[in-house]
Amino acid sequence: MYKDIFVFVECKDGNIRKVSYELLSKAKEISQKSSSIVYAVIIGSNLDILAGQLKDFADKVLVVDNVKLSKYRWDTFLSVMEQIIKKYKPYAMFGPSTTTGKDVFPRLAARLNGAIISDAVDVIFDEKGFKIKKPLFGGKIISWMGCKDDSTFFVTFRPNSFVVENRSLDGELIKEDIDVFEDSRLVSVGTEKRETKKVDLQEADFIICGGRGMKGPEYFQDIEEIADIMGGRVGASRAVVDSKWREYEDQIGKSGKTVSPKLYIGCGVSGALHHTMGMDTSKVIVAINKDPNALIFQYADYGIVDDVFNVLPVLKEELKKIKKEI
Numbered sequence: 001m002y003k004d005i006f007v008f009v010e011c012k013d014g015n016i017r018k019v020s021y022e023l024l025s026k027a028k029e030i031s032q033k034s035s036s037i038v039y040a041v042i043i044g045s046n047l048d049i050l051a052g053q054l055k056d057f058a059d060k061v062l063v064v065d066n067v068k069l070s071k072y073r074w075d076t077f078l079s080v081m082e083q084i085i086k087k088y089k090p091y092a093m094f095g096p097s098t099t100t101g102k103d104v105f106p107r108l109a110a111r112l113n114g115a116i117i118s119d120a121v122d123v124i125f126d127e128k129g130f131k132i133k134k135p136l137f138g139g140k141i142i143s144w145m146g147c148k149d150d151s152t153f154f155v156t157f158r159p160n161s162f163v164v165e166n167r168s169l170d171g172e173l174i175k176e177d178i179d180v181f182e183d184s185r186l187v188s189v190g191t192e193k194r195e196t197k198k199v200d201l202q203e204a205d206f207i208i209c210g211g212r213g214m215k216g217p218e219y220f221q222d223i224e225e226i227a228d229i230m231g232g233r234v235g236a237s238r239a240v241v242d243s244k245w246r247e248y249e250d251q252i253g254k255s256g257k258t259v260s261p262k263l264y265i266g267c268g269v270s271g272a273l274h275h276t277m278g279m280d281t282s283k284v285i286v287a288i289n290k291d292p293n294a295l296i297f298q299y300a301d302y303g304i305v306d307d308v309f310n311v312l313p314v315l316k317e318e319l320k321k322i323k324k325e326i
Contacts, residue, residue, distance in 0.1 A: 059171050064175075085108070092147075210269070211268040263286070264279050266296050
């Protein structure tokens, strides 16, 4: 029998992120083969409602509710998670490959001398134990990794890697009273939050991404309209963000965000490695580029060799027609 599987539940704007439900669903699926117990670990303040929402997805829900945890800080969250791991000694801890996950999980692994795998896209269990699937070099190589050590190993998964399944488990709520350590050297001098109604880029099912081939910020109008029609999100390559055509929050790639939408459309995107590393696990990839030798076509399921400004207006009008028919 393998030890327990812990899933770190990430919250945003007072709600549980969809990726956390994805990870809990996958953890429960593999737990049925490994005879493991799935724990949802939620950390924050005023968590009664959110913790109740997790009972359908986990065997047990660990709740650490403290006013000091009302906002994410790596020092406070790390101190709590470290104490939880030391107390329960789970076999594995899963988390999202988001800004928060990428910040706290490496720190936690280093603090506990544990193994860590980042940006994974799948996990299976067989007679040899757990195997974690991770794409390398922009998806050109797929590696399967495991952990031989008896200590807890940590894995962050890309959003949209798994399907959400409500199993109606009626999990047990366990409230943990844990001391929260705050690093006195860290002082918050203020926060700035941009209000937006946009779909979260990492959780969007549809992304249409503009590259340098869009020529300038004024030409993103068609892309914006297509994203609105599809209920998706506009993305951008690093070259676009560096040119100040789009905000950094739209950047996809190694130095931006990692995404796995159901449908990705690249418009004038060259397909440089630092970009494809952030979108190569998209379920369906469509590339529009007038250069038939563009690297993006090596990753695309469908390719259109044409000027993006000839294609986008036609695509937009066809999508409008389809939406009216629906």
